[in-house]
Structures are given as structure tokens and as C-alpha cells.
Amino acid sequence: MPELPEVETVVCGIKPYLLNRTIDKLIVRNRKLRWTVEAEMEQKVAGHKIVAITRRGKYILIKTSGGCIIVHLGMSGVLRVCTEDTPVGNHDHIDIRIRGDGVMRYHDPRRFGAWLWTDADPGEHRLIREMGVEPLDPDFNADYLYQQIKVRKSSIKSLITNAKIVSGIGNIYASEILFAAAVRPHRRCCDIEYRECVSLAGAVKNVLNDAIQKGGTTLKDFTDINGMPGYFTQELQVYGRENQACYHCGGLIQKIVITQRSSFYCPQCQH
């Protein structure tokens, strides 16, 4: 479900409820997520104070006085704040109970998400260590992009969704970014010129910042911590708009499949 703007929205939403609070206990009802939640998770987490909540790519890092909880929402993960007497629904796999009051509940029908614990620096965790640069970091720019693309033969779409190159861009925003940059998704990386990297780097930042500002994209079921949808959905230029008119030129948006995922683009506006 969530890409970088949605994860950022979730991180901002949970901060007021979790920051500087102490975890009373962790309740795991279903351990079978992408990786089985470790048997010692409850014991490792309990009693620690939450000192920071940050994001790295699509990972949520809940840093505590004793270590870090690493959460990934996968395709269908949702975090919501509720109380202890809120009825537990289907697919409500994990609760963090806060000392005093309040519960953060993890809901994930498809169970592609992950809950992991590390006592070390989460930046050194095997899933995070190899990750590429943050797209909103100044280190992500035209020079970096050009250096990456000029040696590769894959499509530009698969490159910008490759978390080892740049973290946090998924299937929706890839289409939107490529439209904003006027670059077709199936273009070979090594055929792309430097001036197009300038457009691409700018489009990455503009599209993601805009989406964050609007609270992310809700296609089916994404909501923020209070159950509110994201308003970037109305801003989508190409994603999900096959055979509809391009807002710029009136031509028909096309859908193509690249590495088993749908991509949408305007054949007239993108080259």
C-alpha cells in the first residue's frame, strides 16, 4: 500500500502518541508476517521509552531506550491509534500498549509487512544497510542519477523503484514522476541524457514533496493514523488512468507492464 509519502504521513501521525512514552507491552496475535516475528520480541520491547520515530525509505524506525523496532507496512499494512477496549478485528496482528493509555494497532491483511527488533544502530541492519540514498536528500540529484543510469541497461522505471539506488519510490509515484519529467517508463537507462536526469531529479522531489504535503495517496484503503484518506489521489496525472485523456494534451494514457508491474504514461507528453 504505502510508498514514501504514505509512510512519512504515518510517521508524522504516530509521533504525538508515541514519542517520549513508555511501551507497557507488545501483543502479537499473528507472528507470520513477511518474516516470522521473533519469539523474544515482546520481552525485548517491553518497558522501553520511545525516544525517536524516523523513516528510512519505506521503513519506520521506532527508536527506544533499549533498541529499535523496525516496521515495514508491506502492501497492506496500516497503523492506527485506538484504546485497549477497541474490538480487535480480523488481521489486527500487533498492538503496542502505551503506559498510561493508548494502543497503536497494526493491521495487515496480506501480511507482507515486517516487525523486527535490533539492539544495534538500525542503519546497520541488513535490510537498511544496503539501501540507496533518500530521494529528498541533497545527495540525490542529477549527478548521482546520471552516474547510476549511464552504466545500466534496465528501464528507468525499474531503476527509480530500485531501493538500492534510491529508497522509497514505488509503483504509483514512479509513473507520476516519469510523467512529470516527460520520460517514458520503458526507456533504457543508458540512453537517457544528463539534461533528462536534471528533470528526473527535480520531478522526484516535486512529486514526493507535493504528495507528503497532501497526506499521501489513497487508492483503496490507505489512511493516516486517524483513519483519514490522503488527498494526493486527486493529483494523480497518469497512474490508474489507462485510456483516459491526458490532462496536458488530451491524448490517451497508456498502460504497459514493466517487470510484472503496471506503468502508465502519456505517449505524447513523454519521450
Place this chain on the structure above:
DNA sequence: ACATTGACCTGGGAGC
């Protein structure tokens, strides 16, 4: 080293 494919899951919608 790079590129592609399979695998992991459930639910919703289209089509019959």
C-alpha cells in the same frame, strides 16, 4: 555486477 522471475498473502472486482 546486473537483470529478471518467483515467492510470500488476502481481498475485491470483473466476467461468466
Place this chain on the structure above:
DNA sequence: TGCTCCCAGGTCAATG
């Protein structure tokens, strides 16, 4: 109504 098929916002691990 109900069945089957296809699709879905992710990405690691295995393979070529």
C-alpha cells in the same frame, strides 16, 4: 448468487 480469474501501493531470495 457464486465461481474463477486477475489484479493490487512491496521486496527479498534465487536464478540466469
